[in-house]
Amino acid sequence: MITAESIGGRIEFDGQTISITRIHHLVKSVLGDQTLIPVGQCGSIEWAEPHWYKPGHIRFAVGGSQAGAMPTDAARDRNAVQFGKKQRKDFLAVRDMVQASIASR
16 A cells, blocks of 8 residues: 555555545545545546645546546545645655556556
8 A cells, every 4th residue: 555645635545446535624624534536437647746836736537537627626626635845755656556557457
């Protein structure tokens, strides 16, 4: 299992399921406590690098849609987690593992 955590939430990937758990109470109040995404339902991954003025994010497109086509802001998307520069390496590792799992299907 691989894990990445930021104030936006925690992502755990066990090779089969992407689990997004909200940690901060304000984020929970908007997006709920948890989202589970079977990797077989993940069509693509949207990645945005963090900058000094804006957090990065990882977003999972579910149901074969393209992540870039989603109109919702990542901060309000149940299938996305925002992160800062300090957490970038951990989220990049999650992204790479999920992408490899998607490609092998």
